Amino acid sequence: MDGGKSRREETARFKIQEGGLIQVLVPMAPPLLMMNGYLLRDDDGGITVVDPGPRSREAEAVWEEVLQELGASWNAVKQIVVTHHHPDHYGLAGWLQERSGCRVWMSKRAHAEAELMWGPASVMETELPEFFARHGMPEQRVAELREHQAAIWPVVSPQPAVSHVETERSFAMGGREWLPLETGGHAAGHLSFFHPGSGQLLCGDAVLPQISPNISLLPGSDPEPLRTFMDGLSMLRQLPVKTAFPGHREPFGYFAGRIEQLLLHHEERLDAAESLLADRPRSGFEVCGELFRGRISGIHQLRFAMSEALAHLVELERRGRAVSEEKNGEIRFYRIDG
Ligand SMILES: [Zn+2]
Ligand SMILES: [Zn+2]
Known part of the structure; x- marks a missing residue:
């Protein structure tokens, strides 16, 4: 029996990748795990x-x-870099900073987004449920969302003191100089890091294999997240990437091809959202229910589905293919027949 080996593989906490880059497998909540x-x-x-x-x-x-x-102490940790403010990437930064005493680096925009979502003055706990209610979410779901938003605090506490990455100049990590590249749409101010010599790209959630990164329209944040996301993909596609190291799943080599798939996916989703407006105006919540039919279980997924449906609807509006109107406190989207 080779049980020893497979058990070792099952419990492996990290994988050493090319160039000595170490991929650390960190558990998180479903559905990504x-x-x-x-x-x-x-x-x-x-x-x-x-x-x-x-x-x-x-x-x-x-x-x-x-x-x-690795035979290393906390003191050996000299810097912490956070690609974007989402709890599954940023949440442990403050805890690690407390132990290592080192700096935590993010883009200025991502830091502002962390403040907007989880800063001491954040009003997202009330603003996000209100925003979704105006887009047609029923009160019971809105109440669940309030609870869900409040439950995120322990996952992002303590909050780190943040230094800002200067995106105009290279950033040293692992004895190599990496180029920071700022994109958005999935998360405002998201940074990827490209090493031209090896063609390696640390891309966080900007581009993921298998999974389509969530695009979120959120109150107080980027009003055109899908446009920003697609512009970012077009910029990243220019890089001669040999291997992309994503925030979820395994490193992959078909980077430009994956970007083509994601761009096409969003054009198809825009068409689908537009066709849902053909017979009558609909709220964002109604469009969300149709676009993600059968794929939403629980408030966590509903929140992402809702913010993505809204991202598509405002992109249709920006492209002149739909228009929104607010009546009696509820927003509906209409198709524009060209
Ligand atoms: Zn993310
Ligand atoms: Zn993530």
Whole structure:
């Protein structure tokens, strides 16, 4: 029996990838279950952590074990880089900063987005449910959303002190110079890092294999997230990427091809959203229900589905294919017949 080997593989906390890049497998809540943190080491042993993961006891244990297996202490962690503000990437940054005493780096825009969502002055807990209610979400679901939003705090606490990455200049990690590339749509201010010499790209959730990154229209954030996302994809497509290291699933090589698929997917979803307006005006909630029919279980997924349906509807509006109107506190989208 080779049970020993398979058990070892099952419990592997990290994989060493080309160029000594270490992919750390961090557990997270369903439906994704896993996210990829990355660890890069300088010649002198100094460690950069990219995307530590969500705050949970299980995720903390993974980093403790990984450092132990590498024979490194918390002091060896010299910097933490966060690609974007989502809890599954940013959540553990403050905890790691407390232990290592090092800086946490994000783009200025991503930091502002973290403040908008989870800063001390954040009003998202009331604004997001109100926003979705105006887009037709029934009160019972809105109440669930309020609870869900409040439950995120422990996953992003403590919050780190953040330094801003200067996107005009290269950023050193693992003894190599990486080019920071800012995109949005999935998350405002999202940073990817490209190393021209190896063709490696740390791309967070900007481009994912198998999964289509969620596009979110949120109150107070980017009003045209799908346009921003697609512009970002067009920019990233120009890079000679050999291997992309994503925030979820496995590293992949078909980067430009994957971008083509994602661009096509969104054009198809725009057509689908437009056709739903053919017979009568609909609210964002109604369009969401049709677009994601049978694929939404629970408030967590509903929240992402709703914000993505709205992202598509406002893009139709921007392209002159739909128009929205607010009546009696509820917004509906109409098709424009050209
Ligand atoms: Zn994300
Ligand atoms: Zn993610």
